[in-house]
Amino acid sequence: MSTSILILLVLTSLGLVFGFILAFANKKFAIEVNPLIHLVEDVLPKGQCGACGFAGCQAYAEAVVLRPDVPPNLCIPGKEAVAKAVAELTGKVAEAVEPRIAQVKCAGVAGKAAKDYEYQGVQDCVAASLLAGGFKTCKYGCLGLGTCAKNCTFNAITMSPDGLPVIDPDKCTGCGKCETVCPKQVITMMPLGARVRVNCNSKDKGAVARKACSVACIGCSLCARECPHGAIKIENNLATVDAHICKEQCTDAKCLTKCPTKAIRPAVLGVVPGSESQASVEAVCPSCIKPPNVAG
Structure with missing residues (x-):
């Protein structure tokens, strides 16, 4: 068996082994994402301005869905319309947002x-x-x-x-x-x-x-x-x-x-x-x- 073929077999074997390890780890340690987070993020304006106090729209979406203490009206750019939409999705009460x-x-x-x-x-x-x-x-x-x-x-x-x-x-x-x-x-x-x-x-x-x-x-x-x-x-x-x-x-x-x-x-x-x-x-x-x- 030539050296080149041997190297190819070794690399292929290593690739398969590491592939199985990564697949197992991905399944074992997978974190399920609440689908509601994506729904909330979709209604946000995507300005990533940080006016809500969180690091972008995704961070706020995660917080407002997972944390009971985070109100649905923190998106200042979205104003009342977004506050109402987030409130409906999360089941929270949206207080009036002053423009x-x-x-x-x-x-x-x-x-x-x-x-x-x-x-x-x-x-x-x-x-x-x-x-x-x-x-x-x-x-x-x-x-x-x-x-x-x-x-x-x-x-x-x-x-x-x-x-x-x-x-x-x-x-x-x-x-x-x-x-x-x-x-x-x-x-x-x-x-x-x-x-x-x-x-x-x-x-x-x-x-x-x-x-x-x-x-x-x-x-x-x-x-x-x-x-x-x-x-x-x-x-x-x-x-x-x-x-x-x-x-x-x-x-x-x-x-x-x-x-x-x-x-x-x-x-x-x-x-x-x-x-x-x-x-x-x-x-x-x-x-x-x-x-x-x-x-x-």
């Missing part, structure tokens, strides 16, 4: 926001922020390098020519991925139907904030004093709006007329922060409409 959308808390475009230096490094907000906190004088402002847009699973963010993110309300699912990747925490989630928002993220005191950006909130509290519903508070030199109080109780947002820098604006979707139209102002503040001059 939300991303909000950009900065209107500091070129010409309004000052710069400390010209940045020519890697076009990424995280990388730029590692160099002395970024090139903007305001260390809380949007750096405009599009890290949020690059990481948006649903392609809901585009960058304006002036370098600010624009949220597409038809595509944004409120998953919060952009919120987690922004090194400046400029992007946050707000409920749909919010009437006003603060287009600023600065925690600096008034004079410092105004020097760094002409449209910064200076923490003057005029808006808070004007709001009769207590929806606006000043925290860390920055105005914050309780969107639920504002949405449910306010019919005339007079705070818009009091802000000296126009940092508080109508919560208009799909536009660059700071570019809200006069019509949008009048929609939430009827008293902002100036009556026509009456000839005497």
Whole structure:
């Protein structure tokens, strides 16, 4: 018998032996997968955004099927429709999911926001922020390098020519991925139907904030004093709006007329922060409409 034939026989024998071993192990240690997991995963949007708190849609499907403590409404992008579908499949009760959308808390475009230096490094907000906190004088402002847009699973963010993110309300699912990747925490989630928002993220005191950006909130509290519903508070030199109080109780947002820098604006979707139209102002503040001059 030649050496080549002997080698072939040995290799064939080894292949058969290992094949039988693997087949036995596969049968012996096989883990049965609950078919319900696949059914639940099929109704999820497959964004793999992690908004549910699990590592992707499959991980959430496994958790919601196998663990009684995991509710069926954790898929933020899927909203109420997916929550109901998961609830029906798992026999759980789905509580109402409040729709939300991303909000950009900065209107500091070129010409309004000052710069400390010209940045020519890697076009990424995280990388730029590692160099002395970024090139903007305001260390809380949007750096405009599009890290949020690059990481948006649903392609809901585009960058304006002036370098600010624009949220597409038809595509944004409120998953919060952009919120987690922004090194400046400029992007946050707000409920749909919010009437006003603060287009600023600065925690600096008034004079410092105004020097760094002409449209910064200076923490003057005029808006808070004007709001009769207590929806606006000043925290860390920055105005914050309780969107639920504002949405449910306010019919005339007079705070818009009091802000000296126009940092508080109508919560208009799909536009660059700071570019809200006069019509949008009048929609939430009827008293902002100036009556026509009456000839005497």
